[in-house]
Amino acid sequence: MKHHDEEFIRRLDLKAVTLRKHIIEMLYLAKSGHPGGSLSAVEAIVALYFHHMHHDPKNPHDPNRDRFVLSKGHAAPALYAALAECGYFDVEELKHLRQINCMLQGHPVCTHIPGVEASTGSLGHGLSFAIGIALAGKLDKRNYRVYVMVGDGETNEGQIWEAATSATHYKLDNLTALIDRNFLQIDGNTEDVLRLESVRDRWSSFGWHVIEVDGHDIEEIIDALLSASEQKNQPTMIILNTVKGKGVSFMENNIDFHGVPPNEIEYKLAMKELDTAQKALEATL
Amino acid sequence: MKKKEMANPRDAYGETLVELGGKHPNIVVLDADLSKSTKTILFAKKYPDRFFEMGIAEANMISAAAGLASCGKIPFASTFAVFATGRVYDQIRIDVAYSEANVKIFATHGGISVGKDGASHQMIEDLTLMRVLPNMTVLAPSDATQTRRLVELMATTKGPMYARIGRANAPILYTKEDLKDIEIGKGLITKEGSDASIIACGTMVNQAVDAQEQLAKEGVSARVIDMHTIKPLDEKLVLRCLRDTNAIVTVEEHSIIGGLGGAVSEVLAENGSSVHFKRIGVQDMFCESGEPEELFDKYGLSTPHIIKTVKKLLK
Numbered sequence: 001m002k003h004h005d006e007e008f009i010r011r012l013d014l015k016a017v018t019l020r021k022h023i024i025e026m027l028y029l030a031k032s033g034h035p036g037g038s039l040s041a042v043e044a045i046v047a048l049y050f051h052h053m054h055h056d057p058k059n060p061h062d063p064n065r066d067r068f069v070l071s072k073g074h075a076a077p078a079l080y081a082a083l084a085e086c087g088y089f090d091v092e093e094l095k096h097l098r099q100i101n102c103m104l105q106g107h108p109v110c111t112h113i114p115g116v117e118a119s120t121g122s123l124g125h126g127l128s129f130a131i132g133i134a135l136a137g138k139l140d141k142r143n144y145r146v147y148v149m150v151g152d153g154e155t156n157e158g159q160i161w162e163a164a165t166s167a168t169h170y171k172l173d174n175l176t177a178l179i180d181r182n183f184l185q186i187d188g189n190t191e192d193v194l195r196l197e198s199v200r201d202r203w204s205s206f207g208w209h210v211i212e213v214d215g216h217d218i219e220e221i222i223d224a225l226l227s228a229s230e231q232k233n234q235p236t237m238i239i240l241n242t243v244k245g246k247g248v249s250f251m252e253n254n255i256d257f258h259g260v261p262p263n264e265i266e267y268k269l270a271m272k273e274l275d276t277a278q279k280a281l282e283a284t285l
Numbered sequence: 286m287k288k289k290e291m292a293n294p295r296d297a298y299g300e301t302l303v304e305l306g307g308k309h310p311n312i313v314v315l316d317a318d319l320s321k322s323t324k325t326i327l328f329a330k331k332y333p334d335r336f337f338e339m340g341i342a343e344a345n346m347i348s349a350a351a352g353l354a355s356c357g358k359i360p361f362a363s364t365f366a367v368f369a370t371g372r373v374y375d376q377i378r379i380d381v382a383y384s385e386a387n388v389k390i391f392a393t394h395g396g397i398s399v400g401k402d403g404a405s406h407q408m409i410e411d412l413t414l415m416r417v418l419p420n421m422t423v424l425a426p427s428d429a430t431q432t433r434r435l436v437e438l439m440a441t442t443k444g445p446m447y448a449r450i451g452r453a454n455a456p457i458l459y460t461k462e463d464l465k466d467i468e469i470g471k472g473l474i475t476k477e478g479s480d481a482s483i484i485a486c487g488t489m490v491n492q493a494v495d496a497q498e499q500l501a502k503e504g505v506s507a508r509v510i511d512m513h514t515i516k517p518l519d520e521k522l523v524l525r526c527l528r529d530t531n532a533i534v535t536v537e538e539h540s541i542i543g544g545l546g547g548a549v550s551e552v553l554a555e556n557g558s559s560v561h562f563k564r565i566g567v568q569d570m571f572c573e574s575g576e577p578e579e580l581f582d583k584y585g586l587s588t589p590h591i592i593k594t595v596k597k598l599l600k
Binding site for chain 1: 313334335337339340342344345346347348349350351352353354355356357358360375376378379380383384385
């Protein structure tokens, strides 16, 4: 059902590269953090913040805004990069990730980072938090939508399944979840650590509308988000088939880069690859 | 001793929620399949749209309450004290306390007076668990009247809060007029006295008052403090007891570790106190099934035990 203007999608692809460059630089400067799961989440975050969601960085508390909850809080660099690029705060702040006396904490915190809706980092909470937002929206008859991204490994947590049950019980069609299905968690392949398949069958058996997309194809993601918005009486789970470490060749599908930042050589190599990708995209515009 | 009029603080909680529900359209209530016991069912009947039955899924309930609070709602989340704290500690820690969410966790069936359900259901660690969390206010109302007033204050005071009451009927200690000026963080001098101070909270305030009456007959003048707010603790009042009286005991239906007794000892120790001091509560152990009175007696929380302790400290 692809029907979007090609140039428009390219510009979003370019934004994805910009976010990846921020992520790599942030983690390099911070000398700690999580590259793999930040890089796999980028396209979905770009689709949400730079196209699909109704939000205004100048009015971050607008009661009618769409909300995004990053339940897999360790992907904070991807969220922070998006928020900075949107204008919620100065891009310069990104350089101070995880540093003392600075705003950007290792994991998202809602009390003092503009644009962050929920404090996350302890896995399994965000979907429930999003349910609270969705219930409030229904109660107040507001038209906003709430989006929540969970990690695939994160769905090992029991609370996720409490929430999965609750969201369909309350027919929360204003709630869209996205699962970053990159098949890797710290101790290895998700299927070896604690089997998740069939992810699709699990969520549909809990009563969710399930859509599966290439999690690095922004156009597919946008279409899925749109289709989720039109779904009535049930929440939607978008399975984002992704590659952990996407966009940096030596980080792709490499579990060693779950929670280890690039060293200087790796940083330079990664930036070189991303610069090349950026130039290639710019040449098409 | 004249028989005191009884009322159930749980009824007071449910009824107050209904009253507040009319005044504050942003109040919402969540429960985890215990609404008949916690009495949130009263609110559910009056305001069904603003009541969320979350089922036996407490973690989801707490995080969802925080989500509701992020949209300007004032959620009261209720279940038994065991499930409202220990089971959902991480959710409270991150989504409520760290996030400074305006969530009110109101637990019933705290302490050993749950009785026959046994130690699995007798929550004696909740005040400690909640007290150690930054940003958290911790309350333990002592009777139905105080429950009403504190629930009203919870609704109108911003920030994360935890309150616990017991299961059983409790003697009415106060009139509404007595508590018209009650403040979170300010203990009440329920009975004045000059020899010893009995600092109690929750269900144990009544035992303390009984002990005070008995002690008076034996010529001992005891002051009873109703320390309904465990955090922030009314340190000034503790120091006043230190100044005015020769012995201090704390009494709580809770472990002696880290709750009211723990909080008071911290203040005393840091002020160089050598006052005769004893914490009355459950020792470092789990209790068992039994009638509340039998349990108080066996585990050292009964009125005679308080009297004995005070007299021993004053010797």
